[in-house]
Amino acid sequence: MTMLAFLSDFTIQNVMAGAALLGIVSGVLGSFAVLRKQSLLGDTLSHAALPGICIGFLIAGVRDLPVLLAGALVTGAVAALLMVALTRTTRLKTDAGLGIALSLSFAVGIVLLTHIQATGGAGHGGLESFLFGQAAAILRSDIYVMAAIGAVALALVMAFWKEFKLVSFDPDYARTLGLPVLALDVTITVTIALAVVIGLQMVGVVLMAAMVVAPAAAARQWSNRLGTMVALAALFGMASGLFGALVSATARGLSTGPLIVLAASAIVLVSLAIAPGRGMVWEWLQRLKDRRALPSRRVLSTLYRLAAEHGNPAYPAEQTMLDAYHGTSTARGLERLKARGLVARAAHAPEFTPHWVLTPSGITEAEALLGHPNEDENQ
Amino acid sequence: MSSNLHEPGLAVHCEDLTVSYAARPVLWDIDVDIPPGVMAAIVGPNGAGKSTLIKSILGLVRPTAGHITILGRPYKDQRRRVGYVPQRSSVDWDFPTTAIDVVMMGLYGQLGWFRRPGTKERQKASDALARVGMLDFADRQISQLSGGQQQRVFLARALVQDAEVYFLDEPMAGVDATTERAIVAILHALRDAGKTVIVVHHDLQTVRTYFDWMVILNVRVIAQGPVRDIYNADNLRRAYGGQVALLDRDKVLGETG
Numbered sequence A: 001m002t003m004l005a006f007l008s009d010f011t012i013q014n015v016m017a018g019a020a021l022l023g024i025v026s027g028v029l030g031s032f033a034v035l036r037k038q039s040l041l042g043d044t045l046s047h048a049a050l051p052g053i054c055i056g057f058l059i060a061g062v063r064d065l066p067v068l069l070a071g072a073l074v075t076g077a078v079a080a081l082l083m084v085a086l087t088r089t090t091r092l093k094t095d096a097g098l099g100i101a102l103s104l105s106f107a108v109g110i111v112l113l114t115h116i117q118a119t120g121g122a123g124h125g126g127l128e129s130f131l132f133g134q135a136a137a138i139l140r141s142d143i144y145v146m147a148a149i150g151a152v153a154l155a156l157v158m159a160f161w162k163e164f165k166l167v168s169f170d171p172d173y174a175r176t177l178g179l180p181v182l183a184l185d186v187t188i189t190v191t192i193a194l195a196v197v198i199g200l201q202m203v204g205v206v207l208m209a210a211m212v213v214a215p216a217a218a219a220r221q222w223s224n225r226l227g228t229m230v231a232l233a234a235l236f237g238m239a240s241g242l243f244g245a246l247v248s249a250t251a252r253g254l255s256t257g258p259l260i261v262l263a264a265s266a267i268v269l270v271s272l273a274i275a276p277g278r279g280m281v282w283e284w285l286q287r288l289k290d291r292r293a294l295p296s297r298r299v300l301s302t303l304y305r306l307a308a309e310h311g312n313p314a315y316p317a318e319q320t321m322l323d324a325y326h327g328t329s330t331a332r333g334l335e336r337l338k339a340r341g342l343v344a345r346a347a348h349a350p351e352f353t354p355h356w357v358l359t360p361s362g363i364t365e366a367e368a369l370l371g372h373p374n375e376d377e378n379q
Numbered sequence B: 001m002s003s004n005l006h007e008p009g010l011a012v013h014c015e016d017l018t019v020s021y022a023a024r025p026v027l028w029d030i031d032v033d034i035p036p037g038v039m040a041a042i043v044g045p046n047g048a049g050k051s052t053l054i055k056s057i058l059g060l061v062r063p064t065a066g067h068i069t070i071l072g073r074p075y076k077d078q079r080r081r082v083g084y085v086p087q088r089s090s091v092d093w094d095f096p097t098t099a100i101d102v103v104m105m106g107l108y109g110q111l112g113w114f115r116r117p118g119t120k121e122r123q124k125a126s127d128a129l130a131r132v133g134m135l136d137f138a139d140r141q142i143s144q145l146s147g148g149q150q151q152r153v154f155l156a157r158a159l160v161q162d163a164e165v166y167f168l169d170e171p172m173a174g175v176d177a178t179t180e181r182a183i184v185a186i187l188h189a190l191r192d193a194g195k196t197v198i199v200v201h202h203d204l205q206t207v208r209t210y211f212d213w214m215v216i217l218n219v220r221v222i223a224q225g226p227v228r229d230i231y232n233a234d235n236l237r238r239a240y241g242g243q244v245a246l247l248d249r250d251k252v253l254g255e256t257g
């Protein structure tokens, strides 16, 4: 099959469109879940979707996607609100509340699912495919349903961007400004539930939580702005979706959902390792650089203090004296400083041993090192 | 209109206020009155209910009993006239946002729904950052600011609200002497412009130099009024109990002791 024929295959188009959609929406909404320290919320919402899917099936009598997803949305929201009620009225912490809501609703879902399987015979509609997702079964009409839900979710984020941001960052302050914090909390939660619902058919209830957390966690590593983070999360989510769709289409016997989640997890691992500013490798390199710069910094500040003590900016310091003061050879540090033009060799008759003076730029550098203790407050 | 006003001559008026957490009263039947145009300190030991008092004035905590007015009306009618600087520890400083962005949040209430901050808001935020000496840090991510700098960003966010009554919860906690002087200078300028500034303050040694009004609190109001009238050993001992020995009487109380 040529690439073109491959891409124009109807089923593959469907799967790719669906995977990209679910990646984008879960990346955007996942960003808010992660920043609000509610990573477990995605887990709860997706597990709580299972009873909703079953109830939707029992009501509709057939596998009608809009009804199933509406059921998922309702039970997801109920579980999330149960969590809010538990944490507001008892001493439970949010994660415990989410955990309880999660296991309770998943248990109910499994009971309903086995009931449907046992009594429904051939007509049980293959609901178990919602556990781990089944991309190949996606129809064009399903894509339209997913796109409509995604459009609503993204529109809500756009419309309430600044309110979502403030409520996530500083809810108390938001309340003093008169924002309806509780209503906004509920809106954010429901919007996250919409994002979860989009992925149920393709990724399934068990793995969907990973799609809420992974793209957002990876994006956080690369950016210090909410807007950039959300855009990156959407991009990472979409890339994972397309990767999973393409690989599963080319290699037989690999299912799409788990591949999408694997791709997203790989992006997280890479981001944790190498992202500038936060990545582990980056930090390690920075520390190495710091450690190598430390001896020369010390020598520089010693030279500065000697010059200050003698009231002579061009005070020549003898190298052996510097060695003695630091208890180690300062030759390499001095050479490094010389290479950067911060110190210069000086002759100091009648002695012929090496002496060193600060250059004007060396003095500026030393003052920058010593001069701003405030800047170091947080170290 | 004026018939709805209750104690319009007072910046803050709390009457018979009781606040409890889980049935345990934290503030017990207190009356607090603060006149407009003063810089007032709220002092008291840890757990005295200082933050709780501010939070209940701002509607963040629901009182069990009593009522509160600001400039003669309940808080919900006066939001535009009130600025708030929360305790620094109350937010996640690792949130992906910049200093100027945080300052612009002070304008979200005035902006209303669906409108994004634009050039005008950015200009106001820059001016506020300049007033607290933080303009150079406008585009820094907030976790890369020192504690004192974070506190100044919070202050700028309240300044941009252009309020008449300001509430600050321990703005001087954990900042160095230079930053503290800068913050106090800004607060004095606000007071001199006729605003009311109400500060939860922990350092008894500086109360007399910084403030002209004070409320001594420990579950109940121990004393309130002009600093020169009520700053004395007796009142402080009643608020701090045995701890007053730790406060080094001579240094804190000076000749009034």
Ligand SMILES: Nc1ncnc2c1ncn2[C@@H]1O[C@H](COP(=O)(O)OP(=O)(O)OP(=O)(O)O)[C@@H](O)[C@H]1O
Pocket (backbone or CB within 6 Å): B021, B022, B026, B044, B045, B046, B047, B048, B049, B050, B051, B052, B053
């Ligand atoms: N959310 C809460 N739930 C239960 N108890 C609380 C809560 N917040 C505060 N308290 C309790 O209320 C009392 C008063 O707390 P508050 O924070 O008002 O004290 P404070 O005077 O501000 O103290 P500090 O000087 O330590 O800031 C304390 O005993 C505290 O344990």
Ligand SMILES: [Mg+2]
Pocket (backbone or CB within 6 Å): B050, B051, B052, B087, B169
């Ligand atoms: Mg407090």
